[in-house]
Amino acid sequence: MKSKNTFTVIFFTRKSRSNPQQLSIYVRITVSGKRSEISLKRSVLVKDWDSNKSRAKGSSVKIKALNAYLDEVFGKLLNCHKELLFEDVIVSSDSIKARYLGEDETSKTLRDLVSYHHDKMGTVLKPGTMKNYYTTEKYLYEFLQNKRKSKDIYLKQLNYEFVTDFDHYLRHVKNSKKELMLSNNGVMKHLERFKKILNLGVKLEWMLKNPFSQFKLKYNKYDRAYLTERELRILESTEFKSERLERVKDCFVFSCYTGLSYVDVKELTVANILRGIDNNLWIYTKREKTDENVKVPVLPKALDIIKKYSQDKILNKTGNLLPISSNQKTNSYLKEIATDCGIHKNLTFHVARHTFATTVMLSNGVPIETVSKLLGHTKLTTTQIYARVVESKISKDINSLLERLEDKGIKNFSYELLY
Numbered sequence: 257m258k259s260k261n262t263f264t265v266i267f268f269t270r271k272s273r274s275n276p277q278q279l280s281i282y283v284r285i286t287v288s289g290k291r292s293e294i295s296l297k298r299s300v301l302v303k304d305w306d307s308n309k310s311r312a313k314g315s316s317v318k319i320k321a322l323n324a325y326l327d328e329v330f331g332k333l334l335n336c337h338k339e340l341l342f343e344d345v346i347v348s349s350d351s352i353k354a355r356y357l358g359e360d361e362t363s364k365t366l367r368d369l370v371s372y373h374h375d376k377m378g379t380v381l382k383p384g385t386m387k388n389y390y391t392t393e394k395y396l397y398e399f400l401q402n403k404r405k406s407k408d409i410y411l412k413q414l415n416y417e418f419v420t421d422f423d424h425y426l427r428h429v430k431n432s433k434k435e436l437m438l439s440n441n442g443v444m445k446h447l448e449r450f451k452k453i454l455n456l457g458v459k460l461e462w463m464l465k466n467p468f469s470q471f472k473l474k475y476n477k478y479d480r481a482y483l484t485e486r487e488l489r490i491l492e493s494t495e496f497k498s499e500r501l502e503r504v505k506d507c508f509v510f511s512c513y514t515g516l517s518y519v520d521v522k523e524l525t526v527a528n529i530l531r532g533i534d535n536n537l538w539i540y541t542k543r544e545k546t547d548e549n550v551k552v553p554v555l556p557k558a559l560d561i562i563k564k565y566s567q568d569k570i571l572n573k574t575g576n577l578l579p580i581s582s583n584q585k586t587n588s589y590l591k592e593i594a595t596d597c598g599i600h601k602n603l604t605f606h607v608a609r610h611t612f613a614t615t616v617m618l619s620n621g622v623p624i625e626t627v628s629k630l631l632g633h634t635k636l637t638t639t640q641i642y643a644r645v646v647e648s649k650i651s652k653d654i655n656s657l658l659e660r661l662e663d664k665g666i667k668n669f670s671y672e673l674l675y
Contacts, residue, residue, distance in 0.1 A: 261347065263287050265333050267310040267326055272299060279305055283329055285349045292349035294356065296329060298322060332356060358410040364462040365408045366396070372460070373453050382545060384519070392449040399425045411463045414454070419471050423447060440476050448473055480641070481601050482610035485619070488512060490597050492557070500581070501596075504589040506561045507580045511608035513558040513616060515631050518586065518605040519544045524577040529554065529562070543632040550632040555616075613639065 264286045269279035281298045284291055300322060306313040312322045336355040340347045355363070370393055378386055399422050400406050409418075426443040430436055438446070451473070457463040483491065492509055496502040511521055520541060532538040537554040554562070565571055565578055580586065587604045594603040601607070609631070617627045628639035 261288050263337055263347075263352075265330055267296075267330075269300070269305055269307070277302055281326075283333070285333060285352050287347060287349040287352065290349050292353040294353055296326075298325065358412070364411050364457070366400075366411060366414070367408045369411060369457045369460075369462060370396070370453060373456055384545070388445070389449055389453075392446045395426060395429070395446055396422070396450065411457055414463070415467050416470050419447070419450075419467050422450070423471075440474075444473050444475050447471075480610045481603075481607050482614045483512065483599070483601070483607065485615055487597075487599050487601075488611060488615060491593070491599070494593075494597050496593070496596070501589055501593055503579045504581060504586050505593055506564065507578050507586070508590060508593075508603075508605060508608050510558050510561045510578060511605065512611045513555045514539060514552050515609050515612035515617075516541070516550075516552065517543070517545065517609055518580070518583050520550075521578060522576070522580050525575045526577060527575075528577065546632060546634060548632040548634060550630070552630055 266284050266286075267281060268284060269281055272278040272280050278299045279302055281296045281300060282293050283296055284293050300312050304312050304314055304319060311326060312319045333352060333356055336352045337347065340351055340355060345351070374386070374389065374393075377389075381389070397407070400409060403421065403425055423443060426438055426446055427440075428436070429438060447468075451466065451468040451471075454463065454466045454468060458466050488509075491505065494505070496505060507521060511517075514521075516524070516539070520543060523544065524539070524541065528539050528541050529537055530540050532551070532553070537559065539550075539552040539554060541550050541552075542548065543550055562577065568579060571577070571579060581589065583605070590603040590605065593599075594601060613627055613631060617630070618624065624639055625636065628636050631639060633639050
């Protein structure tokens with residue numbers, strides 16, 4: 257049995273009131289004899305319109321572009337009709353028009369999705385993580401305003417081109433000093449968060465697919481900064497007359513021997529210091545970032561710093577273990593400290609965590625599985641990013657190998673080959 261639900265799309269024109277030589281172009285959607293019309297905000301000269309073919313006639317660049325646009329509109333209207341049939345809803349000329357214009361109740365916008373994400377994930381994600389999402393949101397809306405001249409966009413309009421344009425925009429964002437704001441990895445982080453937001457849209461069935469499906473995030477690999485044993489010794493032995501620098505140095509060194517991040521050091525109290533099963537002092541805490549329980553032994557250097565501030569009156573009132581400044585000030589003071597110590601590295605508080613993993617632990621033969629546990633990582637691969645085996649450790653291992661080979665009667669084998 258044939259369906260009586262007929263569907264047609266035709267383009268037609270009406271004379272322009274302001275210019276008799278021009279025609280305004282419309283599209284008419286007809287479903288089962290009922291019509292809806294949409295103004296396409298396009299015009300054509302009377303002499304250039306072929307009413308039989310419902311297209312512009314001629315071969316100029318302008319005419320070809322107009323006809324290409326009409327073909328695009330035709331294709332989108334067919335797709336709207338297809339979507340409504342697939343969704344098993346009432347198909348009418350008005351519903352197709354509303355779907356095309358993005359005015360039907362199923363058409364969600366980017367702001368709708370971002371708002372939903374923040375409302376739902378705001379109670380799940382950590383404040384620091386949400387802060388990063390807010391920054392990504394800011395860049396998204398700036399991109400829409402500056403490059404798309406719009407405050408919002410329908411989710412169905414998001415495509416691969418939008419993603420690549422946003423990528424290009426992020427790479428050229430500059431501060432007041434005309435300096436680029438983001439590195440490649442900084443751009444990738446924003447795109448990664450945007451991708452996660454759009455994945456939520458797909459799960460909610462607000463989008464058919466994620467435009468990132470054909471876009472590959474490419475991070476640049478680089479060695480994370482850490483202090484060598486020599487640099488750490490210089491830092492430890494340097495005493496600063498400035499109390500603010502001395503305190504920041506002590507907190508940094510404490511992190512070098514515990515592997516705790518800035519926020520985890522800031523939250524420490526005397527109650528976090530407990531006796532372990534070995535009867536030694538341990539730090540029992542929970543990582544702010546992952547909520548993972550962490551147990552870290554209090555090494556002698558870290559214990560000396562705890563004792564140094566154990567009688568601090570202000571700390572005794574607040575309950576904090578160490579006198580740590582704000583993250584921004586701490587990292588600013590660390591730049592001064594690095595200069596004074598002759599350390600030519602970009603010293604941030606997180607460098608202490610890398611130093612703990614590499615110089616204090618791995619370089620002294622602590623297995624990477626143990627280091628991973630002390631750092632509070634949920635995956636060993638995360639620890640492998642932080643840590644590497646430095647040359648001094650390789651040298652020690654090779655010397656041990658040579659000693660074992662010598663015991664087996666293979667003496668100076670490498671040098672005999674050369675001489």
